[in-house]
Amino acid sequence: MTADHNADDFKAVALSLQHARKYFGAVHALEDATITLRKGEAHALVGENGAGKSTLVKILAGVHVPDSGVLEIRGQQIRLNSTREAIAAGVAVIYQEPTLFPDLSIAENVFMERQPTRRFGRIDYPTMERSVEEILAQLGIKLDPRRLCLGLSIAEQQIVEIAKALSLKAEIVIMDEPTAALSSAEVDRLLAVIESLKRSNVAIMFISHRLEEVYRICKRVTVMRDGRYVLSDATSNVSQDQLVRAMVGRDLEIRSATSDAPTGAEMLKVEHLTEEGVFSDVSFSVRAGEVVALAGLVGAGRTEVATAIFGIRRYDFGAVTVGGKRLRRGAPLEAMRSGIGLVPEDRRQQGLVMEMSIARNVGLGSMKKLSHFGLLNSGRENSLAQEWGARLQLKYGRIGDSVETLSGGNQQKVVLAKWLARSPKVLIVDEPTRGIDVGTKAEVHRLILELARQGVAVLVISSELPEVLALADRIVVMREGRLVREFARKDATEELIVEAATVSGGVAA
Amino acid sequence: MSTAIESSTQPVSASPVVPAERRATSLILRAREFGIFGVLFLFVLFTSIAQPRFLSLQNIKFILIDTTVFALLAIGETLVIVSRNVDLSVGSVLGVAAFVSSNLYQIDPGISIIVVFAVGIGVGLACGLGNGILVAFGKVPSLVVTLATLYIIRGLDVLIVGGNQVVANALPSSFLAVASGSVLGIPVISIIVAAMVLLAAYYLRNFRSGRDLYAIGSNPSAAQLVGIPTSKRVLIAFVISGALAGLAGVIWASYYGTINSTAGNGYELQVVAAVVVGGVAIFGGSGSVVGAAIGALLLNTINSALYVLGVSAFWDQAIAGLLLLVAISLDKGIASYLAKVLRGRSRNHGA
Ligand SMILES: Nc1ncnc2c1ncn2[C@@H]1O[C@H](COP(=O)(O)OP(=O)(O)OP(=O)(O)O)[C@@H](O)[C@H]1O
Numbered sequence A: 001m002t003a004d005h006n007a008d009d010f011k012a013v014a015l016s017l018q019h020a021r022k023y024f025g026a027v028h029a030l031e032d033a034t035i036t037l038r039k040g041e042a043h044a045l046v047g048e049n050g051a052g053k054s055t056l057v058k059i060l061a062g063v064h065v066p067d068s069g070v071l072e073i074r075g076q077q078i079r080l081n082s083t084r085e086a087i088a089a090g091v092a093v094i095y096q097e098p099t100l101f102p103d104l105s106i107a108e109n110v111f112m113e114r115q116p117t118r119r120f121g122r123i124d125y126p127t128m129e130r131s132v133e134e135i136l137a138q139l140g141i142k143l144d145p146r147r148l149c150l151g152l153s154i155a156e157q158q159i160v161e162i163a164k165a166l167s168l169k170a171e172i173v174i175m176d177e178p179t180a181a182l183s184s185a186e187v188d189r190l191l192a193v194i195e196s197l198k199r200s201n202v203a204i205m206f207i208s209h210r211l212e213e214v215y216r217i218c219k220r221v222t223v224m225r226d227g228r229y230v231l232s233d234a235t236s237n238v239s240q241d242q243l244v245r246a247m248v249g250r251d252l253e254i255r256s257a258t259s260d261a262p263t264g265a266e267m268l269k270v271e272h273l274t275e276e277g278v279f280s281d282v283s284f285s286v287r288a289g290e291v292v293a294l295a296g297l298v299g300a301g302r303t304e305v306a307t308a309i310f311g312i313r314r315y316d317f318g319a320v321t322v323g324g325k326r327l328r329r330g331a332p333l334e335a336m337r338s339g340i341g342l343v344p345e346d347r348r349q350q351g352l353v354m355e356m357s358i359a360r361n362v363g364l365g366s367m368k369k370l371s372h373f374g375l376l377n378s379g380r381e382n383s384l385a386q387e388w389g390a391r392l393q394l395k396y397g398r399i400g401d402s403v404e405t406l407s408g409g410n411q412q413k414v415v416l417a418k419w420l421a422r423s424p425k426v427l428i429v430d431e432p433t434r435g436i437d438v439g440t441k442a443e444v445h446r447l448i449l450e451l452a453r454q455g456v457a458v459l460v461i462s463s464e465l466p467e468v469l470a471l472a473d474r475i476v477v478m479r480e481g482r483l484v485r486e487f488a489r490k491d492a493t494e495e496l497i498v499e500a501a502t503v504s505g506g507v508a509a
Numbered sequence B: 001m002s003t004a005i006e007s008s009t010q011p012v013s014a015s016p017v018v019p020a021e022r023r024a025t026s027l028i029l030r031a032r033e034f035g036i037f038g039v040l041f042l043f044v045l046f047t048s049i050a051q052p053r054f055l056s057l058q059n060i061k062f063i064l065i066d067t068t069v070f071a072l073l074a075i076g077e078t079l080v081i082v083s084r085n086v087d088l089s090v091g092s093v094l095g096v097a098a099f100v101s102s103n104l105y106q107i108d109p110g111i112s113i114i115v116v117f118a119v120g121i122g123v124g125l126a127c128g129l130g131n132g133i134l135v136a137f138g139k140v141p142s143l144v145v146t147l148a149t150l151y152i153i154r155g156l157d158v159l160i161v162g163g164n165q166v167v168a169n170a171l172p173s174s175f176l177a178v179a180s181g182s183v184l185g186i187p188v189i190s191i192i193v194a195a196m197v198l199l200a201a202y203y204l205r206n207f208r209s210g211r212d213l214y215a216i217g218s219n220p221s222a223a224q225l226v227g228i229p230t231s232k233r234v235l236i237a238f239v240i241s242g243a244l245a246g247l248a249g250v251i252w253a254s255y256y257g258t259i260n261s262t263a264g265n266g267y268e269l270q271v272v273a274a275v276v277v278g279g280v281a282i283f284g285g286s287g288s289v290v291g292a293a294i295g296a297l298l299l300n301t302i303n304s305a306l307y308v309l310g311v312s313a314f315w316d317q318a319i320a321g322l323l324l325l326v327a328i329s330l331d332k333g334i335a336s337y338l339a340k341v342l343r344g345r346s347r348n349h350g351a
């Protein structure tokens, strides 16, 4: 073991970035970033939302040229002026946000600009599709390479991105939160792929807010805070607590989250909700002051039920009642007026207007409250956004900056803020802490519980069981489009929930 | 620290997912072409009942030659629209190329026809280059650029033409034969342009630079990330559109014989309508040249039908506008339906 360890220390350096600095106008995205990747090794990069991880990634990808700093690849000093040059230098990147072409097939997305060709430069579609089929099989995914990317779920989009990076057969693979949108089975498969990449001597940089993944596959970890390098060490030398402290820069107070708020009248009632082939006969209710979690596998139909309740998706039968008033189906405006708020799963696409300012995005949900005789009061809009920004530890330059300039996790926070600021009567949150750093996660939990204490009926969809157990008063489990089990918090354990979500023929409650 | 729930890897439905979704997609895409042919058929049917002259060989030939001119413009317009741009200057480019090229015969009656064609294409190419540079490197929206050049080029055309115009007498019969020559009743020029359409379709489907245009139109920032030279591609699309408009101008001159400064007036709307009716998405990323050419055929058949039935030519524009509207709303419907179908089919993993 020790011999092994020593041998690893001599692994060749594949890439090193020293003292990189990158400013965007007044925003100091990177002050002093340093990282060294070795061949055949997975290296984790961790830090809070806005720490500068993705900016570092984009420097290695040739998207941004650093203001200063030295980049070496295989011992050669190099300057990457474009993504083309980075690809040529053997660097493959999976960006935090999927960058796909919806109108093109999966195969074309994977091989764009590198399509295999026949004589006279004609694209060899059969070969291309076969290679993509192989890569997808390696990832254990059943997707037709000829299918358009239009309509792929975020998880599927992420998988296409991963396939793209693998197809490059690059010596350096950089993954910016590749697991954020994946279910744990998919995560397992990705981690297995990373293992095999390690064996073929590829250097990997892995970014994730889920520290247990970091410990599972990464030999080394580098921590960044406010654009600066904080520490870099073998994962076996740092405990999770030390890591979190290094990321946050202080001791994290973990407040135990409990909502023992008295529950009130039934606020949301869902009866026999059915969409042919997607979900069927879903009935449950949420009382004022209560948090109900919708648990289940990714793909069990939870998001579909949530969007059907909100009226974005049509259902075939059933009824949704809010505060005693029945909602028409397929009428999201009516749903909003009756007091439902929905924080969608795919926030970037469904929750934000990227070109608009942070303040406007936060204020979008509360236009009525913010305007006088139909005129928007931007002073009030700004102070509302600032207030929520502070509560969610939003990291931004100016409140008037466009949301586009925020880090991925901070964009998520803006969507949360938008719906929380609306003071809804019924709040549906789909994956509330996806992409959000450890420090803020606890804060988001606290906010949700506080809302419940104020009498809001909350429905949480989450694939993370500790989150479900920390938040919910009641847990409703879905499997293959049906409700299969309901638990009170005191009766629920992770094992029981997993069992209900996976074992078919289980006891139906 | 956090455990996620295991997801099942089994598809929710037992039915094979792949063929069903492909069938749905191709059916929807084919429905578009069936739709166009259906409308075309109905139009031909009703018009020929009301006015049998409509189906005369002569009239069919007129329709084909008109379609030929528009199909040429539609090839270029498709390249441009697929890349999420638009070229509104094609009508003006056609006009100026038509005059400048055919006017050469007034200057030197013995000039070679090859020079005439080269000049026409060259004039168009230069206009396209100007558009392309402003859009691709000046980063000015193409709508703004080509709306401006629509008027600028037309203005230049009026200046150049001045009081004189080219009349058929001044043109040698060899030049007039370009548009009128036919085999088995089909104009030769139509056959050539049909071949060009197929060639363009093959190119767009089978060459990287062709696929790049779709990628650019589908997601411009992602196109940049994968290393597509987006500015260069967009520039080339505009240059081709210009050159084809120039070529269309020469053919137009040969066909009509009388060329003044109104040649090609208002064609831009008709061409955009034809392209969009033919299934090219107005916001880029999808559609085919063949579809666009079929769209051109539909539009010209309708125009001819209106003419034969004695309806004022004023209605041409109105009909083109109406078709454009119908096609775009249809597209939105189809796109969201397609997205829904595809989303529904991929439920085996991921929510
Ligand atoms: N193009 C840009 N213009 C202005 N500011 C930017 C731009 N890109 C990033 N920033 C800023 O740089 C900082 C670092 O952002 P970065 O995306 O690198 O964070 P991150 O560590 O990846 O965070 P997360 O975990 O949320 O993804 C943020 O404050 C962000 O607002």
Ligand SMILES: [Mg+2]
Pocket (backbone or CB within 6 Å): A053, A054, A055, A096, A176, A407, A408, A409
């Ligand atoms: Mg990031």
